[in-house]
Amino acid sequence: MKRVLLTLSGALLLLSAAPQKTMYQVMSSHPHDVKEMSPYIQTISHQGRLWLVNLKGKTPAHVMKHLRATNGQDVKHYLAQEAKAFASSSQITDFINRIDINSIKHDVEMLSNFKTRLAGTADNQKATAQVQEILTRLGFSVQQICYTSGACSVIADKAGDGPSNDVIMLMGHLDSVGKNFAGADDNASGTAVLLEVARVLKDYNNKKTIRFFATNGEEGGLYGAEHYASVLTNSGDIKKMVLAINMDMVGYNSNGIVELETDSQYEDLAKWFASLATTYTGLKSKITIGAWGSDHVPFIHAGVPTLLTIEDWSTKTPCYHMECDKPSTVNYKYAGEIAKLNLAAIMTKDAE
Ligand SMILES: [Zn+2]
Known part of the structure; x- marks a missing residue:
């Protein structure tokens, strides 16, 4: 640091x-x-x-x-060595223990088995439909939202029990740059973790609405996220969003470091995540202030407290945007730790 x-x-x-x-x-x-x-x-x-x-x-x-x-x-970049552990909640620990890394592996493979997930292609549409079906089966209220004809993201809501209008959102892009049977780390990993967190939270009685947003067109220019952020801004519903978490490339790692990235107005959010990581996971946190390059950016610009969780960028996959970005390179235990972190963040925020 x-x-x-x-x-x-x-x-x-x-x-x-x-x-x-x-x-x-x-x-x-x-x-x-x-x-x-x-x-x-x-x-x-x-x-x-x-x-x-x-x-x-x-x-x-x-x-x-x-x-x-x-x-x-x-702008800033530092190892969050000072991150203090919180008192842990036994309910959160109970749910965290339900994260199944084999199920994450299964979904990374399922998504990587499409020849391409390049936005707008027939295979990308099949992958989108597959993600939609999984979330529908979990009993959530699911819809597709298209930023252009044939290129759609998936939104799944788990409504809260209480009177709260607040929304907590977990997102990850399901599209890839289109290399053959690739995009396992970028970003089948984030999508698979999203699906696993959704599976685990199915049995959780949330007070706030929990939203799962599998975005599309990220690789072309954050199209799905930009579009949805502007839809929410225009309707005024953006004000309901109390937290958004993006997962992009959460599957390649050897040092147990997660990067937590946002802009300077949300630095405390990054520090809060670092503390959650200390309490509930084996991860070490690096904080980057100066958000760029993924779907968290449009939501930060729209005024939503938003954070990116991403593998340590200085040791990121050597197969970034290459055909060798295959499921066999993915560290599923690490992806499982990211799932625990974001699950803990959602549950802690929900309980506020
Ligand atoms: Zn990506």
């Missing part, structure tokens, strides 16, 4: 001594984008998901769209 902060403050000092030069956060890890950007950027620091750069000069628009100007105060 210290090293990161020193790197950052070192960079800030350097900036204040030199003529002010705007600092930018890089908001893509796609090898193609990184290659396009590289002639125009100079790295200040690169820690996990937080990559800060200066621009060398005039930069074309297609590169600028992956860069966000930052004052250095609204």
